Amino acid sequence: MEINGWTWAITIAVIIGLLLFDYFVHVRKAHTPHIREAAIWSAIYVGLALVFGLVFFVFGDTQHAIEYYSGYITEKALSVDNLFVFLVIMSSFQVPRDYQQKVLLFGITFALISRTAFILVGAAIIEAWSDVFYLFGIALLLIAGQQLKGELTGDKDGKDEADNVMVRAAKRFLPASDEYNGDRLTVVKNGKRLITPMLLVMVAIGATDLLFAFDSIPAIFGLTQDPYIVFTATAFSLMGLRQLYFLIDGLLDRLVYLSYGLAAILGFIGVKLILHALHENNLFFVNGGENVPVREIPTEISLLVIVCILIITVVASLASPKGRALRALQNAERFAHRYTELGEDAPEQERREAAALMDSWTQRAESVPQKYREDLIEHKDRYSRIIRTAHESRLQAANAAGVDAPVSERIVDQDGPTV
Known part of the structure; x- marks a missing residue:
């Protein structure tokens, strides 16, 4: 398949069109997407990404097709991991639920712009100095090691993404309001224009996107060196990320071993990059500046390894005791x-079904070992208050109706809930 100026122009126009569609159709009116809406649009965006890869097969370009799918899957996995940080940032700024998708779409747009810049710079560096793959490989190995260390020690760098340098600078030089004003970025109070927390959270996410590009772009260059494949795989992996956030909301936290899986993928690609660098070696102090006769890892094998790691990670996360x-x-x-x-005015049948689900999951929560409760419940007071309020409401309703309610005394005990 010939990739020329027209190919680039049409592709960029399609990507921009999809972004504008999101801005003017989905987030123009603030709302929280329902599961059905999120599922439909997630399927559409994933479908578009998969169909795009088939175009290479249609033109008989099997190698580019495999490289594209490898890059897309890797970038998608890294993008899902990024959602964890976006969630932390939005929680720190207490972004209203209805406005979260607008913040996410801004983050996706900024990520697309910043990563495109990194792709162009990366491609230029590779063209001028092929031994840069040594640096890319070492960088990915260090990132993988740091991520693994954070998981094993429980110290995930402890960085408050919502209080980075750019946010502090914005607060220092621009007067800020403490309250949201819808989804507006600035507001006028007492004749003075102030920035709102909505602008600050976008600054925080934009700054974080820049950091993500440092592991994202070297990773995909380890799978393909074609700038067009790198760009399209990255762009399609970001498209639909907003809908995916609301679709798997709650499931994100349950992927407890995702960081291990991503560390394995980044480490694997790091090794692949170093092998490629050795094979194309020009450094005088390595084998006298001659190519080192090592076997490179084929892209087909890379795709298989990445998919297997992700499958094992997801299954292990969901099936593990944690x-x-x-x-x-x-x-x-x-x-x-x-x-x-x-x-x-809720129908009695709906109320009974809701109560049954609440009672069932409360009993399961009570059986969770104490070590997991301490480790997994971040806001214990808030969690306890929600559980207690609901069960007290259930008990009052049952007493008013003159029936027995299957409410655990531990939940409504005066000393507080045990879960």
């Missing part, structure tokens, strides 16, 4: 909150 414990704790809070949100 993953099951987190699911029980999350659902206990989720269904308890849902029960308290029922209106007084």
Whole structure:
């Protein structure tokens, strides 16, 4: 398949069109996407990405097709990991739920712009100095090691992404408001223009996107050196990330071993890059400046390894005791909150079904070992309050109706809930 100026122009136009469609159709009116909406649009964007890869097969360009799919899957996995940090940032700034998708779309747009710049710079460096693959490989190995160390020691760098240098600079030089004003970026108070927390959270996410590019771009250059494949794989991996956030909301936290999987993928690609650098070696102090006769890892094998690592990571996360414990704790809070949100005019059948789910997950949460409760419940007071309020409401409703309610005394005990 010939990749020329027209190919680039059409591709960029399609990407920009998809972004504009998101801005003017999806986030123009603030709302929280329902599961059905998120699922449909996630499927559409993933479908577009997969169909795009098939175009290479249609033109008989099997090598580029495999490189594209390898890059897309890797970048998608890294993008999902980025959602964890976006969630932390939005929680730190207490972004209203209805405005979160606008913040996410800004983050995706900024990531696309910043990574495009990194791709162009990376391609130019590779063209001028092929031994840069040594640096890319070492960088990925260091990132993988740092990520693994953070998981093993429980210290994930402890960096407060919501209080980075750019945010502090914005607060210092620009007067800021403490309150949101819809989704506006600035507001006028007492004749003075102030920036809102909405602008600050976008600054925080933009700064974080720059950091993500340092592991994202070297990783995909380890799978393909074609700038067009790198760009399209990166762009399609970012498209639909907003809908995916709302679709797998809650599941993100249950992927407890995702960081291990990503560390393995980055480490694998780092080794692949160093092998490629050795094979194309020009450094005088390595083998006298001659190519080192090492076997490179084929892209087909890379694709297989990446897919296998991700499958093992997801299955292990969801099936592990820690993953099951987190699911029980999350659902206990989720269904308890849902029960308290029922209106007084809610049908009795709906109320019974909601109560049954709440009771069932509460019992499962009670059986979670103490070590997991301490490790997994971040805001214990808030969690306990939600559970207690819901069960007290359930008990009051049952007493008013003159029936027995299957409420655990441990949940409504005066000393506080045990879960």
